[in-house]
Amino acid sequence: xxxxxxxxxxxxxxxxxxxxxxxxxxxxxxxxxxxxxxxxxxxxxxxxxxxxxxxxxxxxxxxxxxxxxxxxxxxxxxxxxxxxxxxxxxxxxxxx
Numbered sequence: 426x427x428x429x430x431x432x433x434x435x436x437x438x439x440x441x442x443x444x445x446x447x448x449x450x451x452x453x454x455x456x457x458x459x460x461x462x463x464x465x466x467x468x469x470x471x472x473x474x475x476x477x478x479x480x481x482x483x484x485x486x487x488x489x490x491x492x493x494x495x496x497x498x499x500x501x502x503x504x505x506x507x508x509x510x511x512x513x514x515x516x517x518x519x520x521x
Contacts, residue, residue, distance in 0.1 A: 438468060441514055445473055448511035452504055463504060471516035473508055477501070 442465070449463055456462055466474040477500060505518035 441512060442468055444512040445508055445515065448508045449504070452507045455503075456500070461500065466521050471514055473515055473518045474521045475504065475518060476521055
């Protein structure tokens with residue numbers, strides 16, 4: 426791979442990261458209202474890796490979400506929808 430192609434890929438990744446962060450900032454308002462937050466861990470090949478934080482304490486997982494008003498799957502789907510709408514290059518959002 427040439428240096429120019431690598432630089433172009435780095436700039437594209439940086440732009441994608443910035444757009445994803447903007448989308449997360451918008452949905453973070455809703456998440457924070459119910460005691461949750463989201464952190465981008467990384468982006469690779471159009472897949473955004475996120476870590477959700479919850480009001481139940483620590484990282485969000487299925488056990489922490491039982492009985493909560495917004496289930497883990499609903500939160501993930503809402504976040505994924507917002508990111509893909511804002512950044513069409515993103516193929517998928519995964520929780521890590």
